Amino acid sequence: MDIKTFTDVLKYPFVIIFDNANGNKLHKTSCSFVTEENFNLKMITNQGKNGYYSPKEYYEDIRDATVVPCKKCKPTQEK
Ligand SMILES: [Zn+2]
Numbered sequence: 358m359d360i361k362t363f364t365d366v367l368k369y370p371f372v373i374i375f376d377n378a379n380g381n382k383l384h385k386t387s388c389s390f391v392t393e394e395n396f397n398l399k400m401i402t403n404q405g406k407n408g409y410y411s412p413k414e415y416y417e418d419i420r421d422a423t424v425v426p427c428k429k430c431k432p433t434q435e436k
Contacts, residue, residue, distance in 0.1 A: 363393040369412035376408035381424045388430035
């Protein structure tokens, strides 16, 4: 999957934000924690060294045991 801009992320219903410092979290892309500012910091400024965004089309695709659902947006199978 080739994600270059924040707009690309918003095409998907879910996104995993991998973060070496704060842990890996699954969000709905509509979550207020999913921001262009944070995307640019992780993906462009830090070039993915400290974490990265991984958009997902389906909740069922998320099989990573290190990923925790966000407590704010509470992503579920329903979009
Ligand atoms: Zn969230």
